Amino acid sequence: MLAGDPSYTAGVSRGPFLSSDVAVVGGGPIGLAIAWRCAARGLRVVVHDPAPGSGASHVAAGMLAPVAEAYFGEHELTALLTESAARWPAFAAELTEASGADIGYRTEGTLMVGLTADDLAEARRLWAYQLGLGLPVTPLRPSQLRDREPALAPRVRGGALAATDHQVDPRRLVPALRLAAERAGATVVREPVRRPADVRARVTVVAAGCGSAALTGLPVRPVKGQVLRLRAPDGGPPGFRHVIRGYADGEHVYLVPRDDGEVVVGATVEERSDLAVGAGAVLRLLRAAIDLLPELAEYDLVEAIAGLRPGTPDNAPILGPLPGRPDVLVATGHHRHGIVLTPVTADLIADLVTGADPDAIGGPFRPERFVVAAADATASPFRPERHVAAGPGEGFGASGDATRSAQ
Amino acid sequence: MLAGDPSYTAGVSRGPFLSSDVAVVGGGPIGLAIAWRCAARGLRVVVHDPAPGSGASHVAAGMLAPVAEAYFGEHELTALLTESAARWPAFAAELTEASGADIGYRTEGTLMVGLTADDLAEARRLWAYQLGLGLPVTPLRPSQLRDREPALAPRVRGGALAATDHQVDPRRLVPALRLAAERAGATVVREPVRRPADVRARVTVVAAGCGSAALTGLPVRPVKGQVLRLRAPDGGPPGFRHVIRGYADGEHVYLVPRDDGEVVVGATVEERSDLAVGAGAVLRLLRAAIDLLPELAEYDLVEAIAGLRPGTPDNAPILGPLPGRPDVLVATGHHRHGIVLTPVTADLIADLVTGADPDAIGGPFRPERFVVAAADATASPFRPERHVAAGPGEGFGASGDATRSAQ
Numbered sequence: 001m002l003a004g005d006p007s008y009t010a011g012v013s014r015g016p017f018l019s020s021d022v023a024v025v026g027g028g029p030i031g032l033a034i035a036w037r038c039a040a041r042g043l044r045v046v047v048h049d050p051a052p053g054s055g056a057s058h059v060a061a062g063m064l065a066p067v068a069e070a071y072f073g074e075h076e077l078t079a080l081l082t083e084s085a086a087r088w089p090a091f092a093a094e095l096t097e098a099s100g101a102d103i104g105y106r107t108e109g110t111l112m113v114g115l116t117a118d119d120l121a122e123a124r125r126l127w128a129y130q131l132g133l134g135l136p137v138t139p140l141r142p143s144q145l146r147d148r149e150p151a152l153a154p155r156v157r158g159g160a161l162a163a164t165d166h167q168v169d170p171r172r173l174v175p176a177l178r179l180a181a182e183r184a185g186a187t188v189v190r191e192p193v194r195r196p197a198d199v200r201a202r203v204t205v206v207a208a209g210c211g212s213a214a215l216t217g218l219p220v221r222p223v224k225g226q227v228l229r230l231r232a233p234d235g236g237p238p239g240f241r242h243v244i245r246g247y248a249d250g251e252h253v254y255l256v257p258r259d260d261g262e263v264v265v266g267a268t269v270e271e272r273s274d275l276a277v278g279a280g281a282v283l284r285l286l287r288a289a290i291d292l293l294p295e296l297a298e299y300d301l302v303e304a305i306a307g308l309r310p311g312t313p314d315n316a317p318i319l320g321p322l323p324g325r326p327d328v329l330v331a332t333g334h335h336r337h338g339i340v341l342t343p344v345t346a347d348l349i350a351d352l353v354t355g356a357d358p359d360a361i362g363g364p365f366r367p368e369r370f371v372v373a374a375a376d377a378t379a380s381p382f383r384p385e386r387h388v389a390a391g392p393g394e395g396f397g398a399s400g401d402a403t404r405s406a407q
Numbered sequence: 408m409l410a411g412d413p414s415y416t417a418g419v420s421r422g423p424f425l426s427s428d429v430a431v432v433g434g435g436p437i438g439l440a441i442a443w444r445c446a447a448r449g450l451r452v453v454v455h456d457p458a459p460g461s462g463a464s465h466v467a468a469g470m471l472a473p474v475a476e477a478y479f480g481e482h483e484l485t486a487l488l489t490e491s492a493a494r495w496p497a498f499a500a501e502l503t504e505a506s507g508a509d510i511g512y513r514t515e516g517t518l519m520v521g522l523t524a525d526d527l528a529e530a531r532r533l534w535a536y537q538l539g540l541g542l543p544v545t546p547l548r549p550s551q552l553r554d555r556e557p558a559l560a561p562r563v564r565g566g567a568l569a570a571t572d573h574q575v576d577p578r579r580l581v582p583a584l585r586l587a588a589e590r591a592g593a594t595v596v597r598e599p600v601r602r603p604a605d606v607r608a609r610v611t612v613v614a615a616g617c618g619s620a621a622l623t624g625l626p627v628r629p630v631k632g633q634v635l636r637l638r639a640p641d642g643g644p645p646g647f648r649h650v651i652r653g654y655a656d657g658e659h660v661y662l663v664p665r666d667d668g669e670v671v672v673g674a675t676v677e678e679r680s681d682l683a684v685g686a687g688a689v690l691r692l693l694r695a696a697i698d699l700l701p702e703l704a705e706y707d708l709v710e711a712i713a714g715l716r717p718g719t720p721d722n723a724p725i726l727g728p729l730p731g732r733p734d735v736l737v738a739t740g741h742h743r744h745g746i747v748l749t750p751v752t753a754d755l756i757a758d759l760v761t762g763a764d765p766d767a768i769g770g771p772f773r774p775e776r777f778v779v780a781a782a783d784a785t786a787s788p789f790r791p792e793r794h795v796a797a798g799p800g801e802g803f804g805a806s807g808d809a810t811r812s813a814q
Contacts, residue, residue: 230686279637279693280704286690297687304708 020046022353023201025193025215027052029170030331030338031207032177033346036098038353039184047181048199050192053174055209056338059227059307061256061264062170064088064340067135067162068110068245071126076364077316078133081337084344088166091343095173098180104169104258110243111140111149113159115291119247120157127160136164151239153294156246167243167256170339196328203353205329206322209310210273212332218318219370220333222273222308226281227266228289229303230296238263239295246292253288255296263299265289269336277304311335313370319348320361323371329353330367427453429760430608432600432622434459436577437738437745438614439584439595440753443505445760446591454588454595455606460581462616463745466634466714468663468671469577471495471747474542474569475517475652478533483771484723485540488744491751495573498750502580505587511576511665517650518547518556520566522698526654527564534567543571558646560701563653574650574663577746603735610760612736613729616717617680619739625725626777627740629715631677633688635696636710637703639668646702653699660695662703670706672696676743684711718742720777726755727768730778736760737774 022038024031027049039045066081092105114120130137138161145159206212213220232238238257245254256264268281290297312333322328331349429445431438434456446452473488499512521527537544545568552566613619620627639645645664652661663671675688697704719740729735738756
């Protein structure tokens with residue numbers, strides 16, 4: 001699979017990891033799961049990351065929510081989310097077995113609620129769309145809602161159950177994946193990769209989240225998310241069991257309860273790349289959370305943190321070989337869906353590494369959609385200027401604003 | 408001045424600081440200012456604190472606000488606050504000179520505002536009281552308010568100026584006081600004092616904040632305060648210059664701008680002794696702050712912290728010799744007023760150390776008010792059971808709930 005890039009073959013003797021079959025750039029859940037799957041197939045795998053698990057996954061809530069996350073106009077993405085979520089029960093069991101670690105996988109399901117009449121009207125429009133796709137959404141009467149979660153505020157007007165939308169704890173998931181990958185034979189090297197030529201392997205997998213843009217030129221941009229972590233007082237568990245996703249006076253918020261008392265409250269979605277925690281964002285998250293579940297006012301606020309999701313122009317991930325470089329596979333751009341998409345991404349990429357036809361990846365997810373097909377086919381595809389980002393309304397593959405790739 | 412306590416005299420050879428004239432227990436602003444003043448008078452002074460400046464002052468906003476803090480029924484306290492505030496300009500100048508440090512002393516004055524009609528009615532009642540005491544409160548028309556602080560929310564209904572209510576930065580004040588004290592010859596020892604017999608000096612000054620209760624038996628209890636620190640974006644100064652104290656939908660909040668871009672938002676007043684930061688408290692503080700000054704929504708939230716003020720049953724400090732132990736002087740119980748009361752406290756205690764008549768301290772502030780006069784006069788006054796705490800409505804010196812001293 002080695003490409004004809006002269007700098008690549010000429011540099012053979014330089015790299016310390018030449019003997020590996022697969023170099024994975026990025027030690028988040030995506031990269032580690034790929035490493036685990038590849039190592040389990042007998043490949044020699046090296047994961048490169050100066051701080052594994054310190055990126056978006058450290059901030060993420062870990063909702064596995066293909067139903068609640070099914071938004072208008074994202075049919076293919078919804079299908080991929082659903083497919084990956086369906087793999088989660090077996091994936092979680094296998095990972096727990098392989099790592100011996102509790103990953104906080106919980107299956108109580110997700111309640112979607114609306115606080116005011118306006119909120120409920122907005123929510124119902126989405127639920128109708130989700131039902132129209134055949135997704136398992138069960139509208140609940142207020143009394144049914146309160147039977148399930150008595151801690152909900154009395155003024156919550158209505159809700160629905162997405163029973164198959166589960167959760168996992170990303171801060172437990174990442175070390176478990178690392179342990180499983182290492183037990184399967186993979187190596188994790190705590191070093192940054194500044195350019196693809198820094199690694200030497202038969203196949204390089206770029207799973208570097210927002211860092212993937214600089215490595216591939218693909219239009220992966222940071223989408224800032226601010227998240228709070230609360231903790232139930234007195235060391236007890238939270239007073240609710242479902243993931244709760246709510247519309248509260250126009251604010252969208254989710255509340256994810258963990259067995260250990262933690263409640264994750266999120267999240268903002270901002271076209272910014274700083275990691276500052278904003279007073280206004282914290283106010284909006286706390287107000288919406290406490291409006292929906294008043295007892296949260298008595299919880300401790302133990303963390304306010306911001307992370308950067310790897311977003312793409314069409315909100316879908318980028319999976320598959322980089323055009324013109326079959327030795328470089330991309331697994332990035334998972335945006336809000338990195339945790340739920342971990343199993344399917346790992347399986348697809350491991351398949352490609354072991355020789356599967358790249359056409360197995362659906363067109364809506366392949367890197368080609370952001371690459372100008374007619375551009376100079378001999379230049380290194382690692383160079384950003386060969387790629388252009390299509391804006392959401394511009395269609396894919398069209399020539400466009402090349403500066404987007406630097407966002 | 409050594410008392411007849413056998414354990415005290417018998418232990419002479421044990422203490423490493425026997426040769427000092429004054430042992431100050433507590434390295435907060437009160438203790439350090441006393442040490443500075445005593446050392447400047449030629450006394451050998453040792454300050455004992457395992458972590459100087461880590462107590463209430465680390466959390467405090469540093470308002471010097473005898474006017475805005477003049478509450479109903481606290482005439483004597485208001486007079487002491489006013490007296491100490493009047494000493495602040497010279498104290499600040501002298502300290503800046505002695506330490507070479509900027510202590511963030513600012514004299515733009517304080518705007519007191521009301522957000523809603525109800526808030527304004529409540530505020531005006533207090534302003535009328537303050538005016539009745541002859542304090543410098545200047546009611547402002549809304550246009551005058553906005554001329555002074557254009558960043559105030561348009562819906563702020565009205566306000567008043569307390570031009571003489573200034574501010575200082577406690578996190579700069581404490582190291583400056585320490586530097587001044589050390590330059591004057593005082594020594595700071597980073598060791599805890601668990602009982603008065605741990606120190607050996609001609610006079611012991613207990614200025615240990617909430618820790619003073621265990622050392623003296625006096626009814627000093629922790630009063631929890633939660634405070635936020637915001638920071639103006641882009642490294643600039645805050646968009647307002649006055650300290651702003653507001654009533655916002657029934658919530659009392661203050662906003663203290665610093666030259667370096669910091670804005671302190673405070674504070675809760677809670678009868679609790681934990682240091683947890685509560686989700687509900689943060690929500691209330693942020694909501695009130697942003698309601699009054701909308702641009703704060705764009706500020707970074709850089710800290711949420713809780714501290715414990717040393718409260719007393721009558722909200723007034725405890726100053727002077729412990730009854731029956733003229734060698735033990737108390738300077739504690741400053742509650743919300745530790746920073747503003749620092750100069751007067753330091754001067755009064757230094758006077759006592761150098762022989763002034765204890766009657767110079769007004770009766771409303773002396774330890775006797777919490778001590779049962781008729782109790783066994785020969786037992787050590789350090790033992791808590793000799794002291795009883797009077798509840799706010801019980802009058803001073805009455806026998807009462809001795810358990811209060813353990814709060």
